Amino acid sequence: MAEAFKKLPEKLQLATSAHVKYIQSLDTRKDEYDYWLTEHLRLNGLYWGLTALHLLGHPDALPRAETIDFVLSCQHENGGFGAAPGHDAHMLSTVSAVQILATIDAFDDLEKRGRGKAQVGKYIANLQNRQTGTFAGDEWGEEDTRFLYGAFNALSLLGLLYLVDVDKAVDHIVACANFDGGYGVSPGAESHAGQIFTCVAALTIAGRRGLVDADRLGRWLSERQIAGGGLNGRPEKKEDVCYSWWVLSSLEMIGKTHWIDRDQLIGFILRCQDTERGGISDRPGDMVDVWHTLFGITGLSLLEYPGLQPVDEVYCMPKSTIERVLGR
């Protein structure tokens, strides 16, 4: 395969150093209005950027000590993390915080200088509705399978999955299954690639992947690849780089990655790069952002693009991190 890549025209190579510089530059844009308008995503953004850098083989491109300080500065007394200091605690930023600390091996700092793992676990576990098994994002919001997945992801990294009712949560996921093998956002909702990822990954963490109808789901997922090589999220929709992650990781979990055309997908992702200024966009020629940059790179990593570190298809983190944390 490596031979084939050498033959790609130069602009279709992965622009690693441009991407590293782009991610490093993200926190230097404090004189841009948009930087402040997106503060509610700061911790998530840090997770997206950091993970991309690790997969690109530049784990030290962001300063470790400052990263830990910032993450801990977002924590509340109740254990949850907000998106930035002064922002309310939320499941999504809490999961990002746990993922960041796991990736840079900083759970000790959480224990010594933060509120500790147990308190984080308690915050997340309290967001479970014990009657239905589902999770809310915070004390106000709706329940959604992406919060369920987030909870399973973070709790299992912390070794605290026993704090929640796993069986009830699994029952809820099963109720979200559709005849096409996919999963919707709630029982009765149509299948959607993002929800499929969260449901299949949550079942995998729970050790219940056997509940997935792999043949039927694999078919639905493989139909997401359309002319041009990109993947869409639902029938008759446009392709988008972030689905390289939702669709591909799900295919990987059920052992069907070979059901799509990998070379064409690699070509599509590479065409979405800004090779000069770094970063990857949703479609060729669009504005880049760190979200699509991460999911372009994780997609390439799952497709075994040369030079990238392997990504874990369940946690969306470096495989080496998952092996270290879970002792695999």
Added chain:
Amino acid sequence: MADQGGSQHGIARTSRARTDEQRTLDLERIQKYHLLEEEIRSHVSQHNYTPHVFQLTSKLLKLNPEYYTIWNVRRRLLIYGLFSKPSAGSLPSTASPTSSPTATTTTSSAACSSSLSTATPPAPGPQTAGRSGTTADDNNNTEETHGAAEEGNQQNDLNIIKTELGFTIPLLLESPKCYWIWSYRLWILQQAIDRLPVLVARRIWEEELGLASKMLTKDRRNFHAWGYRRHVVEQLESSQLGGKSMAESEFEYTTRMISQDLSNFSAWHSRSKLIPRLLDERKADDAAREMLLNEEFGLICRAINVGPEDQSLWYYHRSLMLNLVGFVGHPTITPAFSRDDRVTYVVREIEGIKELLEDYDDVKLIYEALIDYTLYLCQLLGRQPDVTEKQAMTEWLAMLKKLDPMRNGRWNDLERDCGLLNGGRRPKVVSIDVGQGQGQGE
């Protein structure tokens, strides 16, 4: 994690370079934004739950509707400041099991010290905000004044709820995918259930169904809008709004949506979920059930005849076929069908689809359906494909490989699993059992 906004979708790439003038302008906007943010923070830290602070949050949210913490501040301003306090023995408001997930109510913000959610303050004194300035006098305890006060409370709360629903509309028009606006709107709607008389609350939710329909007129496949509609309908059907099943009217709604646009998978999907419920509610007998199945097959086959390249249509067709071969754990349309009935239907569909090939011999979805349904037939009959079937499947697979080389990995697996390779293994047909997804372990 899943998309929470903030990511760029469909915005053309441009140079980030700014002129000095643009940069100065940006810095001015940033300064204004920070001043506003600071002002709100300082008020909140002093527990100033007043209409003035409320106006400040409106201003900030118009600049940045993604700022979830400010939406939370707004909720707290309403709960601890502007909404009426339910008098003892009146509405069960927050105790209602639907007002928030039971477990999550315990994660109150009380423990947060470093943020805007700073410890929930004791409710400030008499509430005057948004009302005519009178409050129920605690000493004045007679039934009459009590009732009048309650009416006043409900009027106050109704006004707030209506204003809040109005406030989010322009924001939703500008950022229709912003999760936080939707989440806040749903919270406000829940307040209507918790704080208002059933009939008043019901009217508000009925108007909301109108909004959901309007959104779907603008974008027929909007995933969020369909989900939102489902949620609104569920509430309208619930006993807390004095509702009853809306399966019939929702079914008609999908018919209307489909007649406008056959390629609307969301509408087909919704239909597939409604039909079993509809039949149960109609107390349909076996003949009525079969009639509906025939109608659905007729509808979808006419659509496929016009647009056989459309995946949405085939997904619905397959869902009907699965009704025949059994999809364990899910409601079916015709539970009383005998095996012979099922076989007859499957054979009829296979023959109909073969006829499609006369006009469309280059549409891969047709070949895929033929292979699928042939396997369904074998499964129903409890046997392996015979020689003729194997030969047909081999030809169809060859067409699939030719027409859809992107998925050759899948076609190769299918070829192997069906025992179509020379000297192939025993076919895997039986394991294509449609109920396997419900099994345990792997």
